Amino acid sequence: MLPSKDHRLNKEFVSPTVNKQAFEPPAVHSNLVKHLDHTAVSQRANLIMAEDTRQDKRASFSAITEHNTNGMARTSAVASSKSGASKKLVIKNFKDRPKLAENYTEDTWLKLRDAVGAIQNSTSIKYNLEELYQAVENLCSYKVSPTLYKQLRQVCEDHVQLTESLDNLSFLKRMNRCWQDHCRQTIMIRSIFLFLDRTYVLQNSLLPSIWDTGLELFRTHIVSDSAVQKRTVDGILEQIELERNGETVDRSLIRSLLGMLSDLQVYKDSFEERFLVETNRLYAAEGQRLTFKGISLNQRTDVCACIPLFEYIFSLFRRKPLISCVEKQLLGEHITAMLQKGKDVFEAFYKKDLAKRLLVGKSASVDAEKSMLSKLKHECGAAFTSKLEGMFKDMELSKDIMIQFKQYIQNQSEPSNIELTVNILTMGYWPSYIPMEVHLPPEMVKLQEVFKLFYLGKHSGRKLQWQPTLGHAVLKAEFKEGKKELQVSLFQTLVLLMFNEGEEFSMEEIRAATGIGHTHL
CATH class of the missing domain: 3.30.230.130 (Cullin; Chain C, Domain 2)
Incomplete structure (x- = not known):
C-alpha cells in the first residue's frame, strides 16, 4: 500500500500499484464553469475541473507521493481548499487579445489622410485600396470609429474651404468642375470608408452618411455662400438669356449646374424664383411685341421659332411652374382680347361648318353638338348662340314636316x-x-x-x-x-x-x- 498522511483516503482514488509519472485526477461530472474568450480560444487549451459539489466525495488531502522505480519521489498537488470553497478555472496556453501597437492609430490615420488628400487633389494614391479598407475596418473593430469619423469630416471640410474663392474667369465652368471633382472624390472616399459607413454611421441615426456629409459640406461652404450662389445663379440666367436670343451656349454645362442645385436641395429657393421672374418678363415683352405688330401666334414661322426654344427650356426646368408662367404671359394676358376681336369671325366659320354637318348628316353626334353649343352659350352669352340654337330647331321641325309630307x-x-x-x-x-x-x-x-x-x-x-x-x-x-x-x-x-x-x-x-x-x- 502507498504511504499516506491521511488514512481516510477513499478507495476510489487509490490504485494497488502506481506505474505513472503523475497522479491522474478523478473525472468529475458535476458543475463545470467555463470562462472562454470568443476571440482567443485555442484548441490546445487543457481544462482542469476542480470542484465536486457533492460533500461526501470531496477529497480532503493535500498531496500524494508517488515512487518511481528509481526510488525518486514526486509530489502532485491535487486539492488544497477547504470544504465548500469555489475553484479557479485554469486555461492553459490561453492568449489574450493582442493590443494595438503604440502608434498604430496615428500611423494608420496618417496613411488614410494621405490617401484622402491624393483623391481630393486628383493624384495617384500610394497605397492599395484594399489595404486602406482593411485599415479602416481594423480601427473600427478597436472602437476608434467616433474619432475616425470626426477626423475624416475635418479633412473634407478643410479641402472644401480651400475652394471658396473661385476665379471670376469662366466661373460657371470652374464651378461645374469643382462640383464634378467633389462628387467623384466623395464616392472614392466612401469606398475606402465603406465599413465605417455601413456599421458605425448606419447605427447612429443622427449621423449623415459619408455621401450626404459630402453634399452637406459642399452646400455649406460653397453653394450657401451668398456671393458664390449669386454668381452661379446670375451666370446660369445669363446663359439662358443668350440662348433665348439665338446665341450658342453650352447646354450640358447648364444641365450639370442645375442638377447640382437640385442634388443640394437649393434649386427652388436659390434659382427657381428668379428664373420664373425673368421668364415672366421675357414672355410678357414677347407677347406685347406680337400683339402690337399684329402677328398671329399660330402663324407657321412664329410657331417654328418658338417650339425649339420652349422645348429646350421645358426640358431643363420643372414643368408645372414654367408652363404656368408661359401660359399666363402668352395666353392669359392676351386671350380675352383675341377672342373678343375674333368672336364674330369665329361665329361665321362655326355657323358655316355646323350648317354643313347638319344638312349633309356628317355630324358625329347631335348630343356632342348641343354640348358644344351650351358651352358657347355659357362663355359668350345667349345672344351669341341664339341663331345656332335656331338651326337645331329648324332641323327638328323639318323632320316632323317630312313625316307629314310622306303621308x-x-x-x-x-x-x-x-x-x-x-x-x-x-x-x-x-x-x-x-x-x-x-x-x-x-x-x-x-x-x-x-x-x-x-x-x-x-x-x-x-x-x-x-x-x-x-x-x-x-x-x-x-x-x-x-x-x-x-x-x-x-x-x-x-x-x-x-x-x-x-x-x-x-x-x-x-x-x-x-x-x-x-x-x-
Missing part, C-alpha cells in the same frame, strides 16, 4: 320613284347663300311643286326659295361589275344624269344643260 304623297294617284327630303331653313338663322337657278330634271321639278303646294297649304303667306347649292343626292348606277350607290352633291347629280343620254359632252354643253356656273362647274 301626303302616298295619297297621290301617281307615286314617284324619287324619294325627296326637304329641310325648311329659316333665313335669319342660317348662313347667307347666293341664289342660283339650275335646270333640274322634270321628275324633280314635279316633286318640288308637289311639296310647295303641300307646305304653303299649311303655312299660307310664307315664301319658299330653293337652294340647290345645299342639296345632295344618292344615285343608283348600274355598271358591268354590278350596281353601285353614289353619294354626290346636287350639281354632281345633274352632270351624271346627262350621261344617261350620251357618252361624251363638252364643258359648254354641260353648262348649258345644267345651268351651273363656271365657278361651281
